[in-house]
Amino acid sequence: MTNKEYADFLLPGVKHTWEEYEAMYPERNLPEGAIVTRYAPSPTGFVHIGALLVSFLCSRFAKQTGGINFLRIEDTDQERSIENGVSSIINSLISFGVTFDEGPISETEEKGSYGPYTQTKREDIYKAFAKKLIEEDKAYASFLSKEELEEIRARQSASKERLGIYGRYAKDRNLSKEEVINRINNGESYIIRIKSPGNFFNKIKVNDLIKGTLEMPENDIDEVIIKSDGIPTYHFAHAIDDHLMRTTHVIRGDEWLSSLPKHIQLFEMLGFKPVKYAHIAPLTKNDNGTIRKLSKRKDPEASVDYFTNAGVPKEAIMLYLATVANSNFEGWLDQNPNGNIDDFKFEFKKCSASSGSLFDLPKLYNISKNYISRLTKDEVYDATLDYATKFDEELKDVLVKYPDYSKAIFNIEREQKKPRKDYEKYSDVKGQIWYMYDELFTKYKDEYGYDYQSITDKDEIRNIINTYIDKYYNDNDDKETWFSNIQKLCDELGYASNMKDYKENPDNYKGNVADVSTVIRVSLTTRSMTPDLYELLKLIGKEKIKERFNLI
RNA sequence: GGCCCGUUGGUGAAGUGGUUUAACACAUCGCCCUCUCAAGGCGACAUUCAUGGGUUCAAAUCCCGUACGGGUCACCA
Numbered sequence: 001m002t003n004k005e006y007a008d009f010l011l012p013g014v015k016h017t018w019e020e021y022e023a024m025y026p027e028r029n030l031p032e033g034a035i036v037t038r039y040a041p042s043p044t045g046f047v048h049i050g051a052l053l054v055s056f057l058c059s060r061f062a063k064q065t066g067g068i069n070f071l072r073i074e075d076t077d078q079e080r081s082i083e084n085g086v087s088s089i090i091n092s093l094i095s096f097g098v099t100f101d102e103g104p105i106s107e108t109e110e111k112g113s114y115g116p117y118t119q120t121k122r123e124d125i126y127k128a129f130a131k132k133l134i135e136e137d138k139a140y141a142s143f144l145s146k147e148e149l150e151e152i153r154a155r156q157s158a159s160k161e162r163l164g165i166y167g168r169y170a171k172d173r174n175l176s177k178e179e180v181i182n183r184i185n186n187g188e189s190y191i192i193r194i195k196s197p198g199n200f201f202n203k204i205k206v207n208d209l210i211k212g213t214l215e216m217p218e219n220d221i222d223e224v225i226i227k228s229d230g231i232p233t234y235h236f237a238h239a240i241d242d243h244l245m246r247t248t249h250v251i252r253g254d255e256w257l258s259s260l261p262k263h264i265q266l267f268e269m270l271g272f273k274p275v276k277y278a279h280i281a282p283l284t285k286n287d288n289g290t291i292r293k294l295s296k297r298k299d300p301e302a303s304v305d306y307f308t309n310a311g312v313p314k315e316a317i318m319l320y321l322a323t324v325a326n327s328n329f330e331g332w333l334d335q336n337p338n339g340n341i342d343d344f345k346f347e348f349k350k351c352s353a354s355s356g357s358l359f360d361l362p363k364l365y366n367i368s369k370n371y372i373s374r375l376t377k378d379e380v381y382d383a384t385l386d387y388a389t390k391f392d393e394e395l396k397d398v399l400v401k402y403p404d405y406s407k408a409i410f411n412i413e414r415e416q417k418k419p420r421k422d423y424e425k426y427s428d429v430k431g432q433i434w435y436m437y438d439e440l441f442t443k444y445k446d447e448y449g450y451d452y453q454s455i456t457d458k459d460e461i462r463n464i465i466n467t468y469i470d471k472y473y474n475d476n477d478d479k480e481t482w483f484s485n486i487q488k489l490c491d492e493l494g495y496a497s498n499m500k501d502y503k504e505n506p507d508n509y510k511g512n513v514a515d516v517s518t519v520i521r522v523s524l525t526t527r528s529m530t531p532d533l534y535e536l537l538k539l540i541g542k543e544k545i546k547e548r549f550n551l552i
Numbered sequence: 553g554g555c556c557c558g559u560u561g562g563u564g565a566a567g568u569g570g571u572u573u574a575a576c577a578c579a580u581c582g583c584c585c586u587c588u589c590a591a592g593g594c595g596a597c598a599u600u601c602a603u604g605g606g607u608u609c610a611a612a613u614c615c616c617g618u619a620c621g622g623g624u625c626a627c628c629a
Binding site for chain 2: 191534
């Protein structure tokens with residue numbers, strides 16, 4: 001029996017040869033320096049914040065160099081797949097501005113000519129290349145059962161040896177063809193492993209675009225390439241797919257760093273041109289003193305949905321991730337406050353080579369606050385409405401009912417050089433402006449209570465607001481007139497109309513202009529801390545101000 | 553346990569042998585401004601770069617050891 005026939009026997013029913021597949025996926029015709037990369041998730045439907053970072057970098061690097069970023073679904077482990085997992089990942093990533101030039105575009109369709117982009121649809125391809133290795137005597141059938149494997153592992157750890165199937169533990173390595181054929185004909189199940197040519201005591205130099213040149217031992221483990229169900233392992237699929245899809249750069253999380261020798265060896269055995277690697281450090285958190293990777297299972301904030309549900313703008317999340325990815329991004333944004341994130345040039349060299357960055361929530365909120373402050377009133381209105389539609393019916397109702405009024409509220413101290421910065425997230429909005437809407441004011445005023453500060457005497461309060469509304473307030477006053485009227489009110493009632501006078505002779509006055517303003521402010525809104533009082537009064541208007549004052 | 557990577561302030565970090573009395577940003581604290589708040593302005597916050605040695609006229613930067621942290625060792629990805 002020839003090697004070819006033997007390979008056919010081990011992996012029967014393969015439709016094409018590896019040469020045919022090579023011909024089907026020619027080299028890409030792209031400009032010099034173009035990066036072809038990919039994002040390759042399992043279809044779990046879950047988008048981890050770290051995964052968003054990696055996929056974002058993939059799309060940026062491809063776009064920056066005139067290259068290609070494609071999406072590949074790694075569904076070789078059935079247990080990880082969930083229904084509609086693919087479309088939910090795609091939709092989520094796209095909503096964050098990550099773009100794909102090729103790959104699945106829905107549960108069933110895909111675009112691009114290097115597909116299929118879903119690994120379970122590529123079974124024939126993997127087998128064709130596995131057959132190549134078998135023919136060349138670089139791979140073999142292994143019958144090691146789960147029990148045997150466990151036994152080997154137990155023995156190895158007892159004698160403090162390295163774990164794995166290598167050297168003398170690779171006992172099916174030299175089985176004769178006849179014996180293999182016999183055992184298979186007897187119904188024994190088998191898998192395909194490589195015949196690793198490596199020597200653990202040889203060091204190889206591997207290059208990582210972020211971490212630099214690393215020295216690692218050669219792989220000598222007879223890694224599984226085809227599982228008993230005929231589906232390839234990640235390692236094998238990675239080599240085949242990234243070669244055939246003509247990937248130039250693999251950008252992935254650094255948990256893969258230690259399998260690099262394996263991957264490099266696989267490329268060599270297959271005769272593939274090596275790809276370049278960039279391993280991204282994980283986002284971590286401090287969990288009671290231990291620093292660990294953000295975990296999908298333990299940490300709700302590992303999911304990007306956590307932040308969008310909390311009302312953090314997606315754009316702000318991306319700005320934060322960009323500052324984590326390349327720390328010079330922040331300085332660039334400072335120089336180009338209106339710059340688009342897509343105009344920044346990311347560099348591998350600027351990515352952190354450390355073993356992880358602590359996820360910094362206050363920093364995210366700071367970025368988010370600044371981002372929202374730069375938005376126009378219309379943008380804030382739209383975004384808040386969008387948020388409220390999903391999470392706050394009551395807020396949604398008033399926003400929809402009073403669009404122009406709402407925009408006027410959002411416009412207070414906005415759209416100017418140094419805009420007001422009081423929203424960290426859209427979920428903050430309601431807490432800051434509910435009192436501007438009669439519906440919400442009536443509902444919540446008693447719940448929160450009137451927050452009078454230094455002046456709490458009811459008669460005095462009534463005296464101040466009544467005098468004010470009757471004699472000193474006009475909707476049409478400009479801001480200067482408005483304030484000078486407040487000062488006149490102070491003079492009339494015995495309060496200091498400017499703070500300096502008050503500080504010099506506090507005993508000459510009942511209080512000061514700040515106290516008086518606070519009475520007006522609280523009587524109008526119940527709150528002692530609000531945006532500019534002049535703007536609030538003007539928006540609410542004299543008639544309604546009177547109504548509110550009458551409630552006191 | 554083996555292998556690999558990493559270690560600059562509360563946080564992210566700049567820094568690749570002399571121009572570093574260690575940039576910038578967040579957080580914190582103080583002062584100023586101010587009708588409240590949010591801001592804004594100014595200032596404080598690492599005499600030192602995990603640690604011990606070495607190389608050098610000179611080290612956060614180069615070399616070696618140690619400690620600590622992280623990752624990884626599946627028919628998971």
